[in-house]
C-alpha cells in the first residue's frame with residue numbers, strides 16, 4: 474500500500490517542496506523507518522505520529538512502514554513533517570476517504586502525543602514559495618501558525634487545532650469551514666523615546682536626520698553621560714514607512730528565525746541592539762541550516778552597537794561585508810546561504826578607556842598607548858564605512874537644569890520624520906530605474922552621474938582629501954552625505970559648498 478502527500482521545507486530564507494511517500498509492506502516484520510536525509514529531530518517524528526494516530530481514535534498498522542522524504546539530497550530538520558507523515562499513513566491505510574484532491578494541498582505541522590497540532594516556525598517562507606509555484610490550492614497547518622501563512626493571499630490557508638478535526642473535515646469534504654482569514658495585529662504606534670525630550674545635542678540630532686534620510690551609517694564618540702544611547706534610541710521614531718514588499722521581506726526573516734511573535738505582518742522597521750556579550754554566531758547568523766543573525770534581523774532598519782569597543786573584534790569585523798555589500802554570506806558544506814543585511818549601522822563609543830578624553834570637566838587618566846589601543850579596536854576599513862562620525866560633548870549641567878520641562882522645538886521627532894519622508898521620496902523618484910533606492914547605496918560607478926558638485930564644492934573637497942590623505946571610499950562617502958544634506962536643505966540638483974562643508978564635519982579622525 475503506497476501513498477504520497479506534499480509538504481515543504483524552509484531552507485534559509487527560501488523554501489522547497491518535499492514529497493512524503495509511504496509504503497506499507499505486509500510481508501515484512503512490523504517496523505517504522507524514515508529515509509531521505511532526516512536528522513535526529515525528524516526521526517523523533519515516529520513516536521509522536523504513532524501516539525497521535527492511536528490517541529485520535531485511528532488505527533496504526535502493525536506492519537512494516539517506510540517513509541521517504543524527497544528530494545533526498547536536502548537535510549530535513551524539525552518537527553514539520555509529523556502531520557504529513559500521519560496523513561500519508563492514514564491515506565495508505567484507507568482511513569481517509571474524500572473527494573478533495575489532497576495532491577493540491579501542502580501539509581505541515583508538529584503533533585503532540587494526543588493529536589493536538591502545535592505551531593511551527595518558518596511558515597511564511599513556505600507560503601511565499603507556494604505563491605511562486607502556483608500549482609497548489611492551499612496549505613493545511615496548525616491553527617496557531619495559520620495567520621502567518623495567510624499573510625500571503627494567493628492561496629487558501631486551513632488551520633486546525635487537532636488532527637481529528639482535520640481528518641473529519643477531509644472525509645466530509647468540509648475543509649472550507651476551516652479556511653483562515655488573515656487577521657491584522659494592532660501595532661503599538663507610540664514611541665517611548667522622542668528627540669524633543671533630549672536637551673541640546675543638536676549636532677547628534679542633525680546627524681540622525683541626515684543618516685536616516687539618506688540611509689547612512691553613524692558613529693557617536695563621546696564621554697559617558699553625553700546622551701549617545703538616548704539619542705540612538707530615538708531613531709525608531711523617525712524611520713520612514715516600509716513598502717509592502719519590504720514588510721513581507723522583513724516578516725519572512727523573523728518567521729525563519731522563529732521570532733515572529735504576533736504571527737502577522739511586521740510594519741515597523743526593526744531596531745536591533747545586541748549586547749556586546751552576544752556571541753558572534755548570534756550576530757552573524759548560523760546553525761546547521763543557518764538562521765539569520767542580528768545583522769539580518771536589522772535588515773531595512775537599524776543595527777545599534779552600544780559600547781562598540783566592548784564588542785569582540787571578530788563581531789566588529791563581521792560588519793565589513795554587510796556594510797559594503799548589504800548582505801551576509803554563510804558557507805556550509807553543501808551550500809552557501811546569502812542573507813540580506815541592508816541596515817543603517819549606528820555605533821556609540823567612549824573616546825578612550827576611562828571615557829573622559831576631551832571632556833571639559835573631567836580629566837582623562839589614560840596613557841597615550843592606552844588611547845591608541847582603544848581606538849585601534851575599530852579598524853580603518855570599518856571607520857571608512859561609517860559615513861557620519863560625530864564627536865559628542867556632554868551638555869553642561871546648568872543647561873540641563875534650566876531647560877527642564879522645556880520641549881526642544883527645533884528637532885522634534887514629528888518634523889524630522891516629515892523631512893525624512895520628503896527626502897526618501899526624492900530618492901525613490903530619482904533612482905526609480907536603478908536597483909538601489911537611497912543615496913548611501915549609490916555604487917561608485919554611478920557617483921559621477923548622481924553626485925554632481927559645483928566648482929566651489931569640488932575644490933573644498935579635493936583640498937580636504939589631499940590634506941588628510943583619505944581613501945577613495947571616504948571621498949565617495951563624503952559626497953553621498955553632501956548629496957543627502959543638499960536634498961534636506963532643498964539646494965537643487967547640484968551639490969553646493971555648504972553641503973560639502975557640513976559633510977566634511979562628520980569625518981572625525983579618532
Ligand SMILES: [Zn+2]
Pocket residue numbers: 825826827828829830837838839
Ligand atoms: Zn581616558
